Amino acid sequence: MDFQHVNVKLLVSDPQSVNLEPLIPVFHRWIQAQVFEELLLDIADYRHVHDGPGIVLIGHQADYSLDNTHGRLGVRYNRKAPIDGRNWDRLKQAACSALQACQRLEAEAALQGKIRFNGQDVECFINDRMLAPNQEGIRQDLDSDFKAFFDTLFHGNDYVLSYDADPRRLLRVSAKALKHFSVADLAKNLDC
Amino acid sequence: MKASNALWKEHLAGRLPEDLAREVDIFDTEIALRRQGKLDERLFAETRLRRGTYGQRYDNGQRHDGAKVQEMNYPSGTLTKGPSTLWDAPGMQRIKIPAGGLNAEQLETLAELAEEYSDGIAHVTTRQDFQLHYVHIDDTPTLMRRLAAVKITTREACGNSVRNVTACPYAGTCADEVFDVTPYARALSKFLLGHPDCQNFGRKFKPAFSGCVQHACGLTSLHDIGFIARTRMENGVEKRGFDVSVGGGLGAVPYMAKRFDSFVPVEEILPLTQAVARVFGRLGEKKNRSRARIKFLIQDLGIDKFRELVLEERKTLPPDPRWTDFLQDAEQFVERPLRPAGEMSPSGSQAYRRWLKANTRPQKQAGYVVVTIALPLGDITANQLRSLAGIVRQFTRETIRTTVEQNFVIRWISQKDLAELYQALAAVHLAEPGAGTIVDVVACPGTDTCKLGISSSRGLAAELRKQLAEKNFQSDQAVENLHIKISGCFNSCGQHHVADLGFYGVSRKIGGYAVPHFQVVLGGEWENNGGSYGLPVAAIPSKNIPKVVTRLTGRYVEGRNPGESFKNFIKRIGKMDLKNLLEDLARPPAGDRSFFSDWGDPREYSLEDMGVGECAGEVVSSVEFDLGAAEREVFEAQLAFENGHVEQAGKTAYRAMLHGAKALVKINNPTVSEDADQIVAEFRKEYFDTQKFFDPFAGGKFAQYLFDAHRTSGAPYTSDSSRYLIDEAQLFIDAAHSCYNRLGRSVAV
Numbered sequence: 001m002d003f004q005h006v007n008v009k010l011l012v013s014d015p016q017s018v019n020l021e022p023l024i025p026v027f028h029r030w031i032q033a034q035v036f037e038e039l040l041l042d043i044a045d046y047r048h049v050h051d052g053p054g055i056v057l058i059g060h061q062a063d064y065s066l067d068n069t070h071g072r073l074g075v076r077y078n079r080k081a082p083i084d085g086r087n088w089d090r091l092k093q094a095a096c097s098a099l100q101a102c103q104r105l106e107a108e109a110a111l112q113g114k115i116r117f118n119g120q121d122v123e124c125f126i127n128d129r130m131l132a133p134n135q136e137g138i139r140q141d142l143d144s145d146f147k148a149f150f151d152t153l154f155h156g157n158d159y160v161l162s163y164d165a166d167p168r169r170l171l172r173v174s175a176k177a178l179k180h181f182s183v184a185d186l187a188k189n190l191d192c
Numbered sequence: 193m194k195a196s197n198a199l200w201k202e203h204l205a206g207r208l209p210e211d212l213a214r215e216v217d218i219f220d221t222e223i224a225l226r227r228q229g230k231l232d233e234r235l236f237a238e239t240r241l242r243r244g245t246y247g248q249r250y251d252n253g254q255r256h257d258g259a260k261v262q263e264m265n266y267p268s269g270t271l272t273k274g275p276s277t278l279w280d281a282p283g284m285q286r287i288k289i290p291a292g293g294l295n296a297e298q299l300e301t302l303a304e305l306a307e308e309y310s311d312g313i314a315h316v317t318t319r320q321d322f323q324l325h326y327v328h329i330d331d332t333p334t335l336m337r338r339l340a341a342v343k344i345t346t347r348e349a350c351g352n353s354v355r356n357v358t359a360c361p362y363a364g365t366c367a368d369e370v371f372d373v374t375p376y377a378r379a380l381s382k383f384l385l386g387h388p389d390c391q392n393f394g395r396k397f398k399p400a401f402s403g404c405v406q407h408a409c410g411l412t413s414l415h416d417i418g419f420i421a422r423t424r425m426e427n428g429v430e431k432r433g434f435d436v437s438v439g440g441g442l443g444a445v446p447y448m449a450k451r452f453d454s455f456v457p458v459e460e461i462l463p464l465t466q467a468v469a470r471v472f473g474r475l476g477e478k479k480n481r482s483r484a485r486i487k488f489l490i491q492d493l494g495i496d497k498f499r500e501l502v503l504e505e506r507k508t509l510p511p512d513p514r515w516t517d518f519l520q521d522a523e524q525f526v527e528r529p530l531r532p533a534g535e536m537s538p539s540g541s542q543a544y545r546r547w548l549k550a551n552t553r554p555q556k557q558a559g560y561v562v563v564t565i566a567l568p569l570g571d572i573t574a575n576q577l578r579s580l581a582g583i584v585r586q587f588t589r590e591t592i593r594t595t596v597e598q599n600f601v602i603r604w605i606s607q608k609d610l611a612e613l614y615q616a617l618a619a620v621h622l623a624e625p626g627a628g629t630i631v632d633v634v635a636c637p638g639t640d641t642c643k644l645g646i647s648s649s650r651g652l653a654a655e656l657r658k659q660l661a662e663k664n665f666q667s668d669q670a671v672e673n674l675h676i677k678i679s680g681c682f683n684s685c686g687q688h689h690v691a692d693l694g695f696y697g698v699s700r701k702i703g704g705y706a707v708p709h710f711q712v713v714l715g716g717e718w719e720n721n722g723g724s725y726g727l728p729v730a731a732i733p734s735k736n737i738p739k740v741v742t743r744l745t746g747r748y749v750e751g752r753n754p755g756e757s758f759k760n761f762i763k764r765i766g767k768m769d770l771k772n773l774l775e776d777l778a779r780p781p782a783g784d785r786s787f788f789s790d791w792g793d794p795r796e797y798s799l800e801d802m803g804v805g806e807c808a809g810e811v812v813s814s815v816e817f818d819l820g821a822a823e824r825e826v827f828e829a830q831l832a833f834e835n836g837h838v839e840q841a842g843k844t845a846y847r848a849m850l851h852g853a854k855a856l857v858k859i860n861n862p863t864v865s866e867d868a869d870q871i872v873a874e875f876r877k878e879y880f881d882t883q884k885f886f887d888p889f890a891g892g893k894f895a896q897y898l899f900d901a902h903r904t905s906g907a908p909y910t911s912d913s914s915r916y917l918i919d920e921a922q923l924f925i926d927a928a929h930s931c932y933n934r935l936g937r938s939v940a941v
Contacts, residue, residue, distance in 0.1 A: 004195040005308075025794040032257040039265060041250060041282060044311055044325070044640070045792050048568040048654050050621030051575065053312040058326050060266065060280055063311065069575065080328070082195040127308055130196035130203065168300060168578050170307060 001141055003132040004082045006094040007125035007170075010102055010183070012066075013118040015073035020047055020055050020066055026108055027057045027064075035104065036097070038062045064101050066115075075101050075117070078127060087142070091124065091149040096192035102183045119181040122153065126171040134171040139163050142171070150175045155189045193328040194308070200334045204341055212340035215347055215386075219243055220333040226273065237274025244286035244349025245332050247274065248325065249643045251281035258795035273329050282326040284641060285309075285335060286349040290381035291359035291374055291401070292320035292593035296581035299592070301342045303577035309335050314577060316570040318634060318687050319398070320358045320594040321349060325641050347385060352393040352484075354469070357381035359401040360409035361593040361601045364527055365555040365562050369403025370421035371432055373410075375522035376461060377401040377419075383462050383514055384469070392473040394484030398441075399465070402721050405435075411596060413449050413722040414440045414690065416486045417468060420721070422455055432523075433457045438468065438498070439490035442684035444893070445919040446725045447487040450495040452502070458522070462515045467505040471498070482893030491912075527604060530589045533559020534608025544614050546625040550672075552610065555603070563602045563613065564627035568657060569635055569650055570598030572622075579620040587613055596687070598634055599627060630674045630745075631660045634687065638680025638697060639790065644889050645680035646930075647697025647708040647734055651791030653678050659738050671745050674758055675718045678710070682923055688713050690722040692758045693741060698731050698926045699797070699933055701816065706933050707780060708734040708790040708797050711926070714744075714770065715762045724759075727830050728922050729770050731823070735787045736777040743773055767831050815932055818855030819925060822848045826921045833914055842909030845921040846901045852921075852928040853898055856885070859935070872902045885931045894920075894927035 067076035077098035126132035225231040266280035310324035364372035402410025412418025419434040440449025617623035638649030679686035688694030694713035716726030780787035825848035833841035879885035897920040
């Protein structure tokens with residue numbers, strides 16, 4: 001089955017030490033320079049909400065955020081516009097976009113290297129309940145797609161895969177690699 | 193935009209209430225026609241607005257990025273969904289919730305929609321609605337179908353229509369209410385939805401219900417039509433009815449509703465409202481939006497004449513069974529608890545006790561309480577909404593409502609369940625204490641997403657919440673119970689007029705730089721259904737507003753008399769004292785560039801004056817001096833009004849407007865005389881006819897205030913007219929500042 005609207009999230013290292021406020025001017029500069037292929041529009045600041053979207057860089061085709069949903073802080077890429085191709089292509093596109101944002105954040109002088117990614121924890125969400133409801137049968141159907149993706153992302157190294165079983169939530173799969181990867185390694189593994 | 197839109201339409205076919213399904217299908221077709229260029233953009237704009245589908249900031253395809261104005265190259269190019277509103281620009285979807293009442297399934301649906309079509313956040317408004325932001329127009333029919341599947345409509349959530357019917361969220365549980373107004377509010381909402389007599393308004397029409405006179409929860413005084421529950425004995429039988437008021441409204445110049453009838457029997461409220469709608473539709477202003485609310489019609493006609501017209505209209509209405517069909521059910525309407533009543537355990541952590549103190553309120557039904565969930569800035573995440581749905585199912589028969597303070601209340605909580613409920617809420621971060629206190633700051637979206645926003649109301653609200661929580665006013669109940677409300681502009685969506693401490697966004701030019709400010713509005717009354725409106729005291733730079741709050745609350749703590757309310761304290765010490773108290777905060781400190789950006793937004797506030805600039809040694813133009821003088825005169829008018837000198841207040845307010853106009857006229861005609869006719873004529877020619885004075889969204893509204901004031905300047909002032917003129921003068925001066933900002937240059941004349 002085909003899905004769309006893939007979200008990929010890479011968790012940060014040491015989330016307790018991350019201050020989101022300095023991200024706001026960084027995201028404004030990204031809009032000024034239109035640094036991504038998507039049209040970047042605006043910034044939504046939800047720091048006042050617990051376990052929420054954090055700070056969102058709103059785009060037309062996709063949003064980028066420092067997202068704290070489920071109390072797990074990470075860079076999240078939320079693809080809003082459909083993408084042609086197979087599920088693999090959509091997972092790869094979202095992951096490469098998220099990785100690109102991670103690389104930019106790690107290199108941002110204004111952030112002084114305070115945002116680093118752990119390179120082990122990666123989550124995928126399918127943000128469309130009609131195309132991919134979070135049901136056992138659907139999860140089984142899509143399991144091979146996710147495994148193929150994470151096999152490539154982690155370059156054949158071992159990882160543990162787990163699904164969120166709450167049928168009311170989005171279909172979400174979390175992968176935890178047993179060894180650390182740099183953001184650059186992950187991008188290279190996917191041939192981004 | 194979503195790949196699944198067609199699938200949802202197919203999936204939900206036959207599962208929606210027929211009328212709602214038809215309504216969404218029509219909208220779907222209209223979207224297709226507009227995309228093909230077969231539907232006029234103005235017509236499409238009104239049709240989408242009537243479905244609650246709004247434009248949002250930057251929808252004109254331009255954004256100031258902190259360095260320059262950038263074109264935003266939306267993929268659909270020049271295709272519009274309304275004048276100046278581009279097709280792909282993100283939009284806001286407003287969702288009507290009559291009387292704020294929801295069930296668990298509806299909460300779950302809202303969570304799904306926030307996640308899939310918005311940015312993961314649902315926002316509760318000051319009129320018990322929900323708003324989702326950054327929604328694509330192409331997704332709105334699917335979003336509406338999914339709402340319709342759980343019996344929610346967005347129809348007439350915006351546009352020139354009957355907006356959400358609001359009601360006291362404690363209705364049915366409050367010990368002070370006369371009776372439960374819920375079924376009457378719902379019946380009116382259902383009756384007016386899509387009613388043919390409500391399709392020809394020049395502006396919106398907002399109804400509200402309250403179960404009592406004395407509390408704030410219904411805010412009937414500031415609504416187009418307000419209903420307060422009353423009973424009277426007729427032939428030994430208690431008869432239900434409503435004290436009905438009309439013509440209230442906030443907006444730029446707030447109007448207090450006027451009593452229409454002290455007792456309208458319940459069987460008459462629907463036909464009476466229909467008659468009001470007919471009169472409003474027939475006689476209300478249509479061309480000039482700034483005079484099109486019913487409050488202006490009532491002001492022009494006088495309440496007696498308006499009443500006479502409505503009662504005449506009432507006689508002509510053909511009978512409609514819906515007027516009374518609901519009455520039997522309404523009399524018997526009652527909500528029931530899920531769990532047996534019990535006793536509250538007083539022990540627990542300090543956090544739990546703080547939460548108990550501010551966030552729970554005993555019901556009139558022994559053993560039960562209403563619990564308030566304080567939402568920061570009215571925001572809740574999709575996951576929290578889903579958790580809340582589960583909690584509501586676990587503890588109640590799904591009795592939850594939104595409030596005008598941008599919170600939720602869960603009703604019918606057994607007191608013995610409070611500790612367990614607290615744990616459940618705390619686990620999803622929904623047990624924040626301080627509901628209804630000074631930290632529970634209310635704010636409209638402001639510059640974050642609203643294209644009318646002038647200052648960052650949400651940014652300021654977030655900062656104040658943080659600072660006030662740290663101050664911890666628990667030891668001083670009088671301060672803790674103050675209300676702060678913030679609007680991003682003069683339109684009052686944050687209801688700043690009825691706050692103890694109200695703020696609305698304005699801009700000022702200082703040394704050639706635009707600086708975000710807030711006008712400080714003091715003396716409003718939240719109780720008594722929004723019993724009185726505050727008046728502006730001073731415009732203060734945004735970054736100094738937290739200091740304003742600190743000074744005013746500090747002064748109140750030090751100087752109040754025993755038992756004296758904040759409103760009475762403000763009235764007693766007087767505006768001059770207040771002005772002096774805040775005077776040094778009215779200018780940014782020299783050299784502090786942080787004042788040139790707003791809370792939570794590091795971009796330079798000014799469009800034209802970017803680049804290197806210095807605050808120190810700045811040149812202040814005579815225009816700025818003159819506008820400052822005009823502002824002082826408005827203040828003097830307020831003082832005169834406060835002291836009961838109505839005539840003097842009106843004249844001074846008028847003179848302030850003349851001086852504001854003259855300040856602008858002098859830019860090109862430095863020798864303009866003091867003659868009022870000449871000033872107004874030159875102002876009209878130079879700034880009105882050329883539209884230089886026009887607000888980007890309000891148009892010539894504020895200039896019209898001057899022309900009206902000039903036209904009626906020989907007539908005596910009443911208390912009402914003087915009061916309105918003071919507000920209009922302040923808005924005119926604010927608009928003069930904005931106009932001067934837009935001229936984009938420092939003028940030395």
